[in-house]
Amino acid sequence: MSLFKKLLPALAALAVFIAAPAMAAEITDVTGRRIELELPAKRVLLGEARQIHVAAALRGEHVFDTIVGWRDDLIKKDPDSYAAYRERFPAIADLPLFGYIPSGDFSLEAAIALKPDVLTLNLEAQQAVEESGFIEKAAAAGIAVVFLDFRVDPAKNSVKSVEILGALFGAKERAKEFIAWRGAQIALVTDRLAAAGAIKRPKVFIERSPGITGETACCRTFGPANFGEMVEKAGGHNIGSDVTTTNFVDLNPEQLVVADPEHVIVTGSNWAAESDINQFVNVGRGAEPAAARERLAALMQRPGFTTLKAVKEGRVHAVWHQFYGAPYEFVPIQQFAKWFHPELFADIDPDRTFREFHETFLPIAYRPGYFVSLRQGGE
Structure with missing residues (x-):
């Protein structure tokens, strides 16, 4: 095997994490909304911290490079996963925590102070977010709101949501690899x-x-x-x-x-x-x-x-x-x-x-x- 072939996997992995210059782009979230923002996002606020299960698969060791805050659900609902990530990335203990928008526990003022480019939310929060005028208020502060879904209709929206996160984190190719790997494992059973x-x-x-x-x-x-x-x-x-x-x-x-x-x-x-x-x-x-x-x-x-x-x-x-x-x-x-x-x-x-x-x-x-x-x- 040539030296070049031996180096290919390492070079491919490195390419995933080289920061690409941000460029104006449009993405469509799982609700069908079209959102304009610069991609990859430089500052991401996770409206559900359990989205880290996907983000980490896309960004690996660099997953927290652009995350500026997240919801408190990982600590409350999945503390064992939180402990695993905190052990690997001790600095996440200092990440600002946010509540759930439909419960009225989310501070938009605190979010604005972090100057995120984008806030990712779950589909089940859509009605409360839209009725409260939250999207417009966030947009006025320069924060794009993007809806993902891995729960309500995962068969329809999971792949789309992974692709969206791939775009936000500048990891489109890694997202394709994730989607293909996941599909192959399911096919082992369904086929x-x-x-x-x-x-x-x-x-x-x-x-x-x-x-x-x-x-x-x-x-x-x-x-x-x-x-x-x-x-x-x-x-x-x-x-x-x-x-x-x-x-x-x-x-x-x-x-x-x-x-x-x-x-x-x-x-x-x-x-x-x-x-x-x-x-x-x-x-x-x-x-x-x-x-x-x-x-x-x-x-x-x-x-x-x-x-x-x-x-x-x-x-x-x-x-x-x-x-x-x-x-x-x-x-x-x-x-x-x-x-x-x-x-x-x-x-x-x-x-x-x-x-x-x-x-x-x-x-x-x-x-x-x-x-x-x-x-x-x-x-």
């Missing part, structure tokens, strides 16, 4: 299912964040988007899609008993900063499997659950909740496929996939803990 033909799809109930608050005892689930879509792509049948076309729906225990799913999956995370009852399943980066399994077993003692086929036969699982807000869904799709069709996907290793993703794209080290099952192996 094999398509080739398998008329395969039996087990009924699946996936419960949204049980045990985080006493206000919701049971049983909030997902419709046909987001985790509901992941279940379907993995070869399962999401029972929530039978009763709603919206993002979420609350089933009562009687409906759950009648549906009698063959698999139960709950979403969990480290919600210690937000939970009022601390009964959630803590799965995520570096989570302790034994403790998570204990919490998961306790949740299955709620009314209605003990009679379910899935619980009786041990097909009960937990998945990291934060997968629902980042285009990392290739990991749960692979894991769900192994749970639903263990023989067909015996060679697929979601843990290895996510580790490889970290090593290829992210500036932080991988630590397992994103899934747990009541029965070892999960089948």
Whole structure:
């Protein structure tokens, strides 16, 4: 191999991070709004800090070079990821924090003082932002507002949102690589299912964040988007899609008993900063499997659950909740496929996939803990 060929990967990686001169450009966000601004942006304010899961994949070691502030959600809702990034980039402890605009906790005055070029917001904030006149006020201060979406309709908007972040961070080629890698990992499952033909799809109930608050005892689930879509792509049948076309729906225990799913999956995370009852399943980066399994077993003692086929036969699982807000869904799709069709996907290793993703794209080290099952192996 020639010296030039040996140097090609290093030169390509270096090219990703060479700052390109900012040029006036127009981008279209996920709402269809056309926004004029200079690209790449020199100063970025993340209206949701969990967008760092994408930004870091695009900018690697340079991810915080142009971020001047972010929302406080990563610290509150995903503290294990925050700790990983703070360990790698200690200076982020000093990044200004902002609240959520629809809750009235966002200070536009404080944002203006940071002189950002652009503020990225989630699609679910659109109505509150538009009704309050926030976009016009921000524009008057020279701040462009751009909407992204990895949650409301990820099938439609995830790729577009990655492309937008690629433009904002001057990492368009890296965004293409990310999109292609993600698509290939999903295709490992969907292509094999398509080739398998008329395969039996087990009924699946996936419960949204049980045990985080006493206000919701049971049983909030997902419709046909987001985790509901992941279940379907993995070869399962999401029972929530039978009763709603919206993002979420609350089933009562009687409906759950009648549906009698063959698999139960709950979403969990480290919600210690937000939970009022601390009964959630803590799965995520570096989570302790034994403790998570204990919490998961306790949740299955709620009314209605003990009679379910899935619980009786041990097909009960937990998945990291934060997968629902980042285009990392290739990991749960692979894991769900192994749970639903263990023989067909015996060679697929979601843990290895996510580790490889970290090593290829992210500036932080991988630590397992994103899934747990009541029965070892999960089948």
